[in-house]
Amino acid sequence: MTDKAKAAERAYAYTKDRIIRGELPGGSRLSEVRICEELELSRTPVHEAFLRLAAERLITLSSRQGATINPVPVSEAADVLEMRDALERTAARRVAARSVDPETIAEALREPLERQEAAIDAGDLEAFVDADCDFHAAVIALSGNPIAVHFFDLLRDRQRRLAHLVLTSSEVVLGESFEDHHRLAEHLAELDAAAYEAVLDRHLARHQGLL
Incomplete structure (x- = not known):
């Protein structure tokens, strides 16, 4: 990878991570100059990084207004939860x-459960979110379906x-999400798919209700 490509990748990863974390909230303006300086x-x-982010529909580029998050x-939130539900239920x-x-x-x-617990104790939301994703990814992986693993990763x-x-x-308590995961883990270890799905329904419905 050339130095130019490495620089573009660095700018892309840095900006994308800040968007995902919510540090750059939806509707806010994004300045190329600011990212250059940072x-x-x-x-x-x-600019190449911004083009990639626009292609992924994370930002919108305008000749007049520049970039907007x-x-x-x-609809997208509902679609993501729907896909998660389908993949994880299966x-x-x-x-x-x-x-x-x-x-x-x-x-x-x-x-991932231990990491979530440690993240709650440390008040580290980012670590909690990463462990949350890893928990559900592990469930998919246990199914032995590599295609499902691929789609979940996307x-x-x-x-x-x-x-x-x-x-x-403010309506969400991390401990409640953590307890859901504990129950999901217990039901899966019991090979009780019906009980697992019942907890999953409540888990995802709570998220849907806040969107």
Whole structure:
């Protein structure tokens, strides 16, 4: 990778991460000059990064107004939750049908749960969101369906941004989400797909209600 390409990748990753975290909220203006100054880069790699972000529909570029952060549309939020529901519900059923070893399940989910608990204690929302995504990704992986794993990975950035929006709401207590995950882990280890789906319904409905 050339120095120019590395600079463009750096600008892209930096700006995208700030959008996903909510540090650059939807509707706000985004200045190429500001990103250049923050990263000590020239305009060309930053402009290339902005073009990538526009292609991903995270920002809108205008010759008059420059760049504007696109808010998460309610329809997109609903679509992401719908896809998560479909993938994870199918994964739980497949785990149960394949009679995956309960210890294998517990081991796969233990680490993201421990990270979530540590993040709550530290008040680290970003670490909590990352562990949240990793927990659900682990459930999908336990299904043994590599295509489902691939599709779930494609949703990751949008899930992270959505999670930040939901979990920064004053109505959401991180402990409640964490307890949901504990119950999901228990039901999956019991190979009880129906019980898993019931908790998942409540878990996602809580998120949907805040959007």
